[in-house]
Amino acid sequence: MRVIGLMSGTSYDAADAAAADLSLDGDTLVLAPLGLVSEPWPGELRAALAAALPPAATTMEEVCRLDTRLGRAFASLAVRADAELCGGRADLVASHGQTVHHWAEGGTVHGTLQLGEPAWIAEATGRPVVSGFRTRDVAAGGQGAPLVSLVDVLWLRGRAGVPVALNLGGIANLTVAAGPGSPAAFDTGPANALTDAAVSDLTGGRRGYDEDGALAGRGRTDEALLRRLLDDPYYAQPPPKSTGKERFHLPYLRAALAGHETLPAEDVVATLTRLTARTVADAARSVRATEVFASGGGTRNPVLMAMLRTELGGVPLRRSDELGLPSAAKEAYAFAVLGFLTVHGLAGTLPACTGARHPSVLGSITPGRRGLRLPEPATTAPVRLRLTTD
Structure with a gap:
């Protein structure tokens, strides 16, 4: 068919x-x-x-x-x-x-x-x-998301260790496809949602996203802002869980930036990119991932992918293309x-x-x-x- x-x-x-x-x-x-x-x-x-x-x-x-x-x-x-x-x-x-x-x-x-x-x-x-x-x-009674988890499990079943499928769209989600426990899947938090909102707002709408990670690549992570963002209770909520732009939107970002108004735009975007990498890596560690196969628009951002590799430590990060499914x-x-x-x-x-x-x-x-x-x-x-x- x-x-x-x-x-x-x-x-x-x-x-x-x-x-x-x-x-x-x-x-x-x-x-x-x-x-x-x-x-x-x-x-x-x-x-x-x-x-x-x-x-x-x-x-x-x-x-x-x-x-x-x-x-x-x-x-x-x-x-x-x-x-x-x-x-x-x-x-x-x-x-x-x-x-x-x-x-x-x-x-x-x-x-x-x-x-x-x-x-x-x-x-x-x-x-x-x-x-x-x-x-x-x-x-x-389900979350209705991540709804591609069944496909991920069928796709990665049989691989050694604990393979994880990761999608980096507006929201990031992962599927634990195999391992000692049952399969699991959940939204880890924002992938591009907050960075897109920040870029659009900080450039007066001239840009809709951080193309090739250009802004993040010129900035530095602001640790105080990152700690404030990581305090969101969603990250500590146990799976199954799901979220969206109903939570992670521009007013949310503006509230988080209160007191950080003097930060350069590049540092804001770099910090938000680090937030995605940190929360995804924390989620991958929580399920004891042994390899991560990424897909989605975020894989085209080399700065995000580099940050994610750093945050994952020794856990290999690959694109889904390596197993035959084009990441886009x-x-x-x-x-x-x-x-x-x-x-x-x-x-x-x-x-x-x-x-x-x-x-x-x-x-x-x-x-x-x-x-x-x-x-x-x-x-x-x-x-x-x-x-x-x-």
Whole structure:
């Protein structure tokens, strides 16, 4: 089955579409990557998103407009991915959508909201669409995040020691894929969320992120500011846990910077980059990681990666590319896998990772132009993922 996975992360700067040939071979899920296409969100749409996200106020009218505009943008990208990567022969689209709110209080997630109406995608592509992945896990008592943990476990199962998958998006999350205990997964805290907010604010909106770590590379870590940031109780909260830009946003940063107004912009960004590296490394140590495979936009920041290597000490840090999953496309491929599991009647969650009461078949299905014709339900759930170029 040829599946297109659509993903836009918490940095909400672009949408990715990764296509894969997926099949079941006994208890093995076989994934043949077909490639990735990406499109940045138009500046006006990104600005509208930023203006509507917490702690800002918004209206139902604006939510409706964003849901429609995002749905149309995802639809356009899916059409392009089908033509360029699948030769017009895609069977299914799996759309994560754009997270706009993750309602977490006291360690419990009460709800989660992703925009990007799937009907626009189904209408434009003619293909069935699986969407709304996170909500079912939340309804089952889970965090709804990190939702790619099942894919990480299948991917890294069988490696020696305690391999850990790390995603560096707006928020950083890791999955403990193997080892002496049960699998585990959780958000460690901000990856790019606070640095992006700082760069945009300190440059008057001229820059949206610290390209190539240029600002952080010229700055120094301010230890007093770092200690204040590390005092956030989220870091000491036990997993499973999840967070988002509802917590780590510009007003949060401005409050933390009170008393540090004279710090050069470079030092602020360097300190926030160190915060990401420190909290990720602390989380990796807490699970006794023996190797870390990183993916996501943060891997393109050489200063962050260098800081993370330093903070990890002797624990090897590698990109997911070394094991066949392109770091820029890994999450989009993961949602392609989750969509494939859904239409085959297979659960897409691990309760040990999300904290749910039981595994769940994820998402809702929007029929394509030819109606809904699902494959026969699978009788065996996969226990490992094999990558192939066939």
